[in-house]
Amino acid sequence: MSPSWKRCRQVLLAGWLFAVGSVAQAAQSDYLPPWNPPPPGGVSFAVPPFDAIADLHGDIVDPQLTVFFAGNQFMVVHDLVEAFKQRYPQDQRVFVETLPPGILAKQIETGSLVMGNLRIALKPDIFTNGKSSIVELQKQHGWFAQTIDYARNPLAIMVAKGNPKHIEGLQDLGRAEVRVSMPNPQWEGIAKQIEASYRKAGGDALDRSIMQDKVRDGSTYLTRIHHRESPLRILQGSSDAAPVWSTEVYFQQQILHRPVETVAIPADQNVTATYTAARMKDAPHEQAAKDFLAFMASAEAQAIYRKYGFQPAQP
Template sequence: MSNLEGHADMVRLDLPLYDIVHDCVGNPGNADFIAFFNGNQFMVLADLFAAFRLDSDKSQTLYYETLPPGILAKQITAHGRLDIGSLQLHVNPDVFAAGHQEMQQLASHLLPPVPYAQNHLALVMPKGASNLATLSDLGRLSVRVLMPNPMTEGIARLARRALEMDGGPQLAKTVFEEKVRRQETVFTTVHHRETIPAIAQGQFDVGVVWVSEAMYAASQGFPIVWAPFPSHANPVGRYYIAALKQAPHPDTAQQFLRFIASQTAQDIYHRYGFEAPNQDTPFDGF
């Protein structure tokens, strides 16, 4: 049953699986700051933007999206258009946060990007299930793998690199190609919304997520177990942010870029399991 709740100035509609949108937050019609962020940071942004409001020289009316970076990149090149079912939005951001590859793809749209956080990979499994011993286990015939989509999710590129580091090109090909054809590896559409619930419900044996996502899911009581990728095959995922050349609110965009580098913002990210960017850390691409 939907939750249709009317007030003098508000109507709220929440119909699970249908009329509910988690990753578009706020009112794009009157926002004076608009941000597009990697979806894996959905748990961070309420605290981050609350702190930004306190830091700002004026009260901000915010709108933000937390979708896979490949989808956000396509939205930017489509002049801000995003279709959600029959709803059509046209939203142009002030800042865009994503991986290095998306920044390169959108270079003509962006001012120079800067790193603001980094992360590592983890495996999540249903609680009570037999733990997988190695990354090579993902290639076994009997193991059902839920993997972010390499066409839209930078984490999938990093996961493929990790499998190559652990078991060579053949392991990566097995998981990302051969098992896909056999439907033993399934690609998500929005991994930060799909992977944890699917693993918790036992629909798959293992999923690939960021360490921060695994930590957050465990803190929320999801029946999962998780483990970081082994140290020899756990490349760094570094997050970048840039202002748009055609930002609707360029002054606020620059103010936010200064804020996200502040100790206040970095403390918030650390609280949710992210690391500060470390240019000395070996970087394998993301």
């Protein structure tokens, strides 16, 4: 083989490897949030992961309604808000945050949120969270004027398509070679629910293994924003299994058609959350807050929640 042909072959091989690497990198970057449709109008400029705000939605300037949603419901926001605005045309500027509920509660307490270089000092009209957390916050602070239950959601395990680590249940998450993505108990209410399921499946020993031993050795990763990080870690191959609310894996698999699968958790080991929406006593937009709370109980809103895999509030 001539030297010139060898050089040509090396160049071709290098080009092919670069192309394959670029495609793989592009495929991974395609998974980056935000995962909701953007609002219309204006100059569209989003450059993930640098300038792409996933959990702030809608109109932040002079909103006519501000809703702090538990972050795991980010997928319903677009459809829900559009339907609300059609029913209540007087309220067109709606701002929604879908952050971990522990962070949202601290935002209410301190009066503002700082995200990067941005400071937000809006008061919510509506706050949603798990029912038990709403009850506890009401005992502590007396924030809420009215509440309604609007949806339920059990836990599931998200794995990559094909289930390469052969995860069959929660006990498999204790295996040394299984990399687990877990919410941080400091600000994610779902962590306590998952730990309760660990204890049901394998006693305190399983819970300690996953939440202490594996955290120390790095095979359990504690997320700061579970509803974004955990799906991304599964999709990008950084984690093998992630306990999540069932709607989170449903959204990735059935709505976005991403390469993930659901491993069901048996009822006797599972936990089902009931979600509660609360109207703030000091809501800046009291009538809009009342309208939104009524809308959440409507057949239209309930149909949107069913579309994304949520169960009705009453079994």
